[in-house]
Amino acid sequence: MSAEIAVMALDCGDLPLGGGLLSLLRPALNDLEGGGILAVLSRAASVREDLPSWCRAERHEYLGVEAIPGDIDRHMIARGVFSVSKQAPPDEGKLKPSEGEQTASSVLDISPLPLTADPSTGFAPRGARVEPGGPAYPFTLNQREHVAPPEVARLYDQAVSAQWDATRDIPWEKAKTLPFPLASALAQVMTFLAENELSALYVPARFIPRIHPAYAEVAMFLATQLADEARHIDVFLKRARLCGVGLGISSVTTSRSLLSLMQTEDFTEAAFLLSVLGEGTFLDLLSFIERFAPDEATAELVRRAKNDESRHVHFGLAHVRYGLTNDPSLYGRLEAAVRRRAAALHGVGGVPAPLQDALTILAAGSTEPKAVARGHEAYRELLETMHTSRVRRLGHAGFTLEQAETISDLHTPNFM
Amino acid sequence: MSNDETILLGAVAYDPKVLTIWEGIREHFQEQGVPMDFALFSNYERQVEELLKGHIDIAWNTPLAHVHVRQRTRGESLSLGMRDTDRDFHAKVVVRRDAGIKSLKDLAGKTLAVGSADSTQARILPLYFIAKEGVDVSQTKLLAFDTDLGKHGDTGTSEIDVLKALHEGRADAGTVGDLIWVNEQSAGHVDSGKVEVLWTTPGFDHCMFDAHPSLAPEKTEAFKRALFAMKWENPQQRRLLELEGLREWLPPRETGYQSLQEALQQQGRE
Numbered sequence: 001m002s003a004e005i006a007v008m009a010l011d012c013g014d015l016p017l018g019g020g021l022l023s024l025l026r027p028a029l030n031d032l033e034g035g036g037i038l039a040v041l042s043r044a045a046s047v048r049e050d051l052p053s054w055c056r057a058e059r060h061e062y063l064g065v066e067a068i069p070g071d072i073d074r075h076m077i078a079r080g081v082f083s084v085s086k087q088a089p090p091d092e093g094k095l096k097p098s099e100g101e102q103t104a105s106s107v108l109d110i111s112p113l114p115l116t117a118d119p120s121t122g123f124a125p126r127g128a129r130v131e132p133g134g135p136a137y138p139f140t141l142n143q144r145e146h147v148a149p150p151e152v153a154r155l156y157d158q159a160v161s162a163q164w165d166a167t168r169d170i171p172w173e174k175a176k177t178l179p180f181p182l183a184s185a186l187a188q189v190m191t192f193l194a195e196n197e198l199s200a201l202y203v204p205a206r207f208i209p210r211i212h213p214a215y216a217e218v219a220m221f222l223a224t225q226l227a228d229e230a231r232h233i234d235v236f237l238k239r240a241r242l243c244g245v246g247l248g249i250s251s252v253t254t255s256r257s258l259l260s261l262m263q264t265e266d267f268t269e270a271a272f273l274l275s276v277l278g279e280g281t282f283l284d285l286l287s288f289i290e291r292f293a294p295d296e297a298t299a300e301l302v303r304r305a306k307n308d309e310s311r312h313v314h315f316g317l318a319h320v321r322y323g324l325t326n327d328p329s330l331y332g333r334l335e336a337a338v339r340r341r342a343a344a345l346h347g348v349g350g351v352p353a354p355l356q357d358a359l360t361i362l363a364a365g366s367t368e369p370k371a372v373a374r375g376h377e378a379y380r381e382l383l384e385t386m387h388t389s390r391v392r393r394l395g396h397a398g399f400t401l402e403q404a405e406t407i408s409d410l411h412t413p414n415f416m
Numbered sequence: 417m418s419n420d421e422t423i424l425l426g427a428v429a430y431d432p433k434v435l436t437i438w439e440g441i442r443e444h445f446q447e448q449g450v451p452m453d454f455a456l457f458s459n460y461e462r463q464v465e466e467l468l469k470g471h472i473d474i475a476w477n478t479p480l481a482h483v484h485v486r487q488r489t490r491g492e493s494l495s496l497g498m499r500d501t502d503r504d505f506h507a508k509v510v511v512r513r514d515a516g517i518k519s520l521k522d523l524a525g526k527t528l529a530v531g532s533a534d535s536t537q538a539r540i541l542p543l544y545f546i547a548k549e550g551v552d553v554s555q556t557k558l559l560a561f562d563t564d565l566g567k568h569g570d571t572g573t574s575e576i577d578v579l580k581a582l583h584e585g586r587a588d589a590g591t592v593g594d595l596i597w598v599n600e601q602s603a604g605h606v607d608s609g610k611v612e613v614l615w616t617t618p619g620f621d622h623c624m625f626d627a628h629p630s631l632a633p634e635k636t637e638a639f640k641r642a643l644f645a646m647k648w649e650n651p652q653q654r655r656l657l658e659l660e661g662l663r664e665w666l667p668p669r670e671t672g673y674q675s676l677q678e679a680l681q682q683q684g685r686e
Contacts, residue, residue, distance in 0.1 A: 018601025019608030053594035
């Protein structure tokens with residue numbers, strides 16, 4: 001096979017070298033293997049002078065010229081070793097025409113994610129023919145099993161079609177003016193949600209520059225996650241400000257908890273803590289708020305946020321499950337990460353008191369003692385539900401019941 | 417002559433990038449275990465004098481400086497290496513399409529733009545080769561761009577001036593090096609409706625590393641070993657090679673300087 005030399009002929013008419021000929025010549029040479037031969041047919045006399053010089057400048061071998069019938073010069077060029085060579089056909093098929101939509105999933109079908117990625121291909125899109133000798137980029141997530149679960153494209157497609165508008169898609173006119181204790185409770189809950197969602201915006205953002213662009217779908221999914229969080233922050237704070245009592249309290253418990261999340265340096269550990277445990281727990285919290293929402297605007301914005309969060313939890317679970325399948329030692333690392341975080345949060349107390357109280361009053365719907373008793377009961381059930389769901393979710397991720405119970409118990413009292 | 421192990425190399429600072437190039441190459445030599453330092457000169461005449469006095473070990477020389485070193489050392493200087501691009505250099509005679517010049521003979525009575533007086537590719541050799549083709553250059557009106565004298569045409573400024581004069585109609589024909597000519601075309605800077613190539617000179621060789629005749633053989637060998645270890649495939653080294661205008665360093669050869677020696681004799685510039 002190595003002795004096989006391709007020969008191609010290229011009709012360049014009377015184009016001068018600097019008048020368009022190069023635009024035919026360079027791509028044709030790039031389609032040849034090193035040493036492959038190109039016949040350039042030309043009627044321009046200047047090309048006799050210019051082509052050998054251009055070959056010298058570009059390190060192709062100019063083999064000579066002969067006149068052939070029709071007043072045509074046939075120049076022969078052997079492709080040099082320094083230009084971008086024809087590579088084995090990329091591991092990539094052709095995208096099929098499709099009625100109505102082209103999904104990221106269908107792209108992934110024909111352009112599979114590589115097992116490992118080379119940092120020196122930089123931002124070259126997966127499948128591009130990369131000129132050798134480029135600088136190495138500081139991407140550290142260069143292995144598929146650490147970054148790109150197979151579900152990523154499907155989740156990205158879902159995320160794209162599920163985007164909504166924080167300005168117009170909420171029936172803001174239906175936000176009620178609430179009596180003081182309820183207004184204050186709702187403002188507190190919304191403040192807490194916004195603070196946590198701010199961390200959910202910043203934490204994944206830290207990992208995007210580390211992801212090798214060969215796994216761009218992961219960065220693209222995270223981009224939708226960031227847009228989701230931005231929207232959530234937006235609607236939660238709007239609802240808080242509609243209460244007319246100012247924003248609520250930001251607790252040190254929350255602050256410490258979120259800092260420990262932000263200081264997690266491993267992508268899989270961060271996905272586990274943020275998406276599986278944190279956002280997973282938030283699903284139950286959001287369901288609770290939706291159930292006791294004082295008006296339709298609040299119910300709608302919480303419902304929409306919950307739909308988005310549910311996607312983030314799916315991605316987190318897919319990410320962790322994929323990592324666990326390929327590397328069983330990950331169980332220990334994830335549990336250790338939860339323990340480290342619990343140790344860092346040791347002594348911060350339980351669920352932040354302003355949030356506990358606000359959730360109780362919200363569920364009570366008033367400060368009437370009997371109602372408050374019901375609210376407190378609902379809040380207690382919420383904590384139970386959160387634990388049960390976490391254990392179930394950890395089971396889905398592949399943890400044993402015992403591991404799941406331990407991890408759930410160690411989870412931050414801040415929920416996220 | 418420096419007595420320690422460090423090889424002292426001279427280069428002419430014709431552009432700020434020269435500092436980047438030699439800092440990078442010095443670092444590469446260090447990695448290869450070859451201590452090397454460099455001194456920058458503002459012109460090749462000074463660099464040649466300092467080499468001959470033994471103040472530097474090696475000079476990175478233009479063809480004109482190389483030929484001077486060969487003559488002054490009676491051929492005893494040591495040639496160590498050259499760029500791939502230094503081999504088979506050519507010069508071009510480029511003409512305006514509307515000047516009615518179909519062959520070199522038609523240059524008589526026309527304005528011929530030429531580069532700096534000390535540029536091998538844009539002045540000395542094209543005029544020599546044109547004359548060798550039987551054309552009396554004194555019958556043309558020379559429009560000379562004597563910019564950057566002492567830099568031996570390294571900056572390329574005078575060649576760009578020649579092409580500009582042609583485009584603007586201030587000259588009918590002009591002489592430039594082949595690399596500038598094809599690179600300017602590749603970059604889309606040449607209006608092929610106005611300007612085209614007429615003739616290509618025979619080939620000649622360009623720059624050379626010249627060492628003092630008394631340079632210790634171990635230093636000579638160490639220099640060549642480190643130099644030839646530079647590879648295009650290595651991203652850091654590729655950056656330096658790109659700046660210096662080559663893909664690979666090649667061994668020296670003396671056959672490509674004969675035309676320049678003759679040209680200098682004829683032009684009384686020895």
